[in-house]
Amino acid sequence: MTRGQAPLRGAGLCKQTLRMASRLLDIRSGEAYRVGVVAFLLFFLIAANTLIKILRDSIFLGQHSVSELPYLYILVAFLAGVIIATYTKYTANLSLIRVIIATNAIIISNVVFFWIVLTYFDPGWSHYAFYIWSAIVNAVAVAQLWTLANHIFTPEEGKRSFGILTAGGTIGGVAAAFGVKWSLHLSLESNHLLWCTGVLYTAASVLVFAAERRLKETIYKRDFGTGQKPAEARASSIRQLLARSAHLKLIAAVILVSVVVSTMIDFQFKTSAKEIYASRQALAGFFSSYYGWLSVATFFAQIVLTGKILTVFGLRPGLYVTPGALLTGSLAIMIWPSLLAAALTRMADASLRNSIHRSSMEIVYMALPAQATKTIKTFLDVVVERTGDAIAGFIILLYSLFSLNAYVAYVHFICVALIFVWILLTPLLRMGYEKARAKLEASGVPDSSHSCDSSLSSSSQS
Numbered sequence: 001m002t003r004g005q006a007p008l009r010g011a012g013l014c015k016q017t018l019r020m021a022s023r024l025l026d027i028r029s030g031e032a033y034r035v036g037v038v039a040f041l042l043f044f045l046i047a048a049n050t051l052i053k054i055l056r057d058s059i060f061l062g063q064h065s066v067s068e069l070p071y072l073y074i075l076v077a078f079l080a081g082v083i084i085a086t087y088t089k090y091t092a093n094l095s096l097i098r099v100i101i102a103t104n105a106i107i108i109s110n111v112v113f114f115w116i117v118l119t120y121f122d123p124g125w126s127h128y129a130f131y132i133w134s135a136i137v138n139a140v141a142v143a144q145l146w147t148l149a150n151h152i153f154t155p156e157e158g159k160r161s162f163g164i165l166t167a168g169g170t171i172g173g174v175a176a177a178f179g180v181k182w183s184l185h186l187s188l189e190s191n192h193l194l195w196c197t198g199v200l201y202t203a204a205s206v207l208v209f210a211a212e213r214r215l216k217e218t219i220y221k222r223d224f225g226t227g228q229k230p231a232e233a234r235a236s237s238i239r240q241l242l243a244r245s246a247h248l249k250l251i252a253a254v255i256l257v258s259v260v261v262s263t264m265i266d267f268q269f270k271t272s273a274k275e276i277y278a279s280r281q282a283l284a285g286f287f288s289s290y291y292g293w294l295s296v297a298t299f300f301a302q303i304v305l306t307g308k309i310l311t312v313f314g315l316r317p318g319l320y321v322t323p324g325a326l327l328t329g330s331l332a333i334m335i336w337p338s339l340l341a342a343a344l345t346r347m348a349d350a351s352l353r354n355s356i357h358r359s360s361m362e363i364v365y366m367a368l369p370a371q372a373t374k375t376i377k378t379f380l381d382v383v384v385e386r387t388g389d390a391i392a393g394f395i396i397l398l399y400s401l402f403s404l405n406a407y408v409a410y411v412h413f414i415c416v417a418l419i420f421v422w423i424l425l426t427p428l429l430r431m432g433y434e435k436a437r438a439k440l441e442a443s444g445v446p447d448s449s450h451s452c453d454s455s456l457s458s459s460s461q462s
Contacts, residue, residue, distance in 0.1 A: 027161070034152050035161050037211045039168030041145055041204050047172035048200035049138045050295070051193045054180055054287045056134040057270065058190055059118065060127050062280030066271045067400055072128065073263055073393030076135045081386035083136050088382075096151060097212050100144050104205040107137055108198050115194040142169075152215055163303070170299040176200075177292030181285060190284040238379050241372055247432040248376060251364060252384050254429055257422045258357070259388025260395070261326060262349050264415040267396055269346035271408055272339040294347050301355035309356055310363070316430055318360035322352040323422045330419060334412045364429060367436035 027035055060072070091099050110133060117126045153161055180193060242248055277283045310318050329345025365373050399410045 027164070028157075031153075031157060031161060033211075033214060035164055037207065037215065038145065038149050038152070039165050041207060042142075042165055042169035043172035043175075044200045044204040044207070045141050045145060045172070046169035047176035048197045048204075049134075049141065050173045050176040050291050051180065051197045051200070052134045052137065054177065054284055054291055055190055055193045055197075056131045057273075057287045058280050058283035060131050061270060061274045062278075062283050063122075063124070063127055066267070066274050069267055069270060070393040070397035070400065072131055073267075074390050074397070075128065076132050077386040077388075077390035077393065079132050080135045080139065081382055084139055084382055087140060096144070096148055097208060097215065100148065100208055101205055103140060103144060104201050104208070107141065108201050108205075110137075111194050111198040111201070115191060118194075119189075119191050148215075166302055167299065170295050170302070173295035174292055174299075177288050177290075177295060180288035181292065184281065184285050184288065190280060193284075238376055241376050245368075245372075245436070247367060247429075247436040248372075250425065250429045250432045251361070252380055254361075254422065254425050255380055255384050256388045256391070257418055257425065258322070258353070259385050260392045261323075261415055261418050261422060262353065263389050263392035264396070264411055264418070265326065265330070265342075265346050265349050267392070267411060268333060268408070268415070269342040272337075272342040276339050290343060290347070294350055297347055297351040298354055301351045306355045306359050310359060315360060315363055315433070318356055318363075319426045319430060320423070322349075322357040323419050323426065325349075325352055327416065327419045327423070330412060330416050334416070364433050367433045367440060369440065 114126070114130055114133070117123070118130070149158065149162070149165060176196075183192075184190070242252070273283065273286060277286050309321060325348045326345065329341065329348055332341045333345060365377070368376075395414060396411055399414075
């Protein structure tokens with residue numbers, strides 16, 4: 001073989017490998033570039049967000065008592081809800097790609113600010129500020145990217161491609177978490193994770209900027225309907241929809257109860273972690289392992305469990321899997337209180353909520369007219385979920401004020417009681433879905449099953 005033939009043979013082998021991968025993953029002509037760009041973007045963003053979560057949890061629990069967590073939940077619920085709602089209002093008519101680049105630039109500047117404050121001053125308020133900031137960043141950055149995906153892929157393309165995009169984000173989470181575990185063995189300070197976060201967001205920004213022209217050429221124009229209504233009209237429409245639809249009320253109730261349960265399980269988990277690991281460095285090592293295995297569990301649940309359960313067994317078992325698993329875990333925590341039981345329960349919560357539970361709830365939404373879904377979904381995802389966080393914070397805070405020594409045990413009992421409420425709501429939700437579906441089919445109004453919602457493939461674990 002001559003010297004000039006080797007590169008040609010290598011290029012041919014590379015093209016052949018890409019064609020085989022495209023056939024295996026069902027990536028069709030014209031899709032590979034978009035799939036590759038968004039998958040890499042999700043890899044960078046989920047990796048960065050995983051680093052932020054490890055750092056925020058280790059910093060806060062390393063410096064503060066778990067009795068301060070309820071105040072944090074309430075602050076996060078209020079401030080994140082207000083900021084996300086404001087962001088949504090003022091960026092609705094702006095270029096999405098430019099908004100993503102601008103948001104990433106702001107995040108990078110925030111990373112530099114927090115690194116300076118946490119490294120050289122480390123005041124108590126900065127731990128609260130960093131935790132609240134992390135909640136907002138995780139929500140906004142990933143939501144932006146899934147909105148972009150919904151713009152550049154048709155619903156049919158999305159159904160085939162979103163699993164691949166989700167896998168890219170999950171691999172990023174695994175790599176970041178286990179990378180932190182390895183770096184801590186080298187005695188690197190946990191604050192240096194902020195520099196890695198900045199590098200990942202910079203890489204994402206460069207990729208978006210480089211791909212901007214080609215992505216704009218393939219943007220899939222969609223009618224967002226109610227997205228352009230004035231705020232007063234949207235609020236009035238939401239009130240009318242909730243007043244008229246018993247099915248929507250049940251959806252809102254299930255979301256609210258599930259978020260309260262999730263936040264309480266998070267409190268139990270972090271309380272157990274604080275009891276075992278006292279220092280910031282030890283907590284960083286523990287949370288890096290936890291978030292790494294959480295990403296692995298989520299990947300398994302998304303790829304293997306979700307499709308099997310929903311296609312083989314149907315919607316009803318899919319709605320029961322998450323509360324059933326959390327009830328088992330919560331009872332295990334009460335009978336055998338340990339960090340392992342709390343960590344496995346929290347891992348089940350985060351992985352199943354982002355796979356089986358979310359996909360089941362998306363099916364439940366399909367019984368609604370498409371226009372109603374567009375109007376109400378942001379309200380449920382932002383307002384109702386943040387309200388659930390705040391309610392959980394107030395419940396924990398209330399019991400901590402009345403019983404300083406035993407309030408954690410009371411939280412276990414309340415959590416189990418709420419899971420039973422969740423389970424009791426599930427058959428009502430199922431019956432409401434069937435009635436709403438039958439009514440929709442009889443009316444001939446288009447349902448929301450044609451849309452490819454980003455939340456189906458969300459890769460962010462709280």
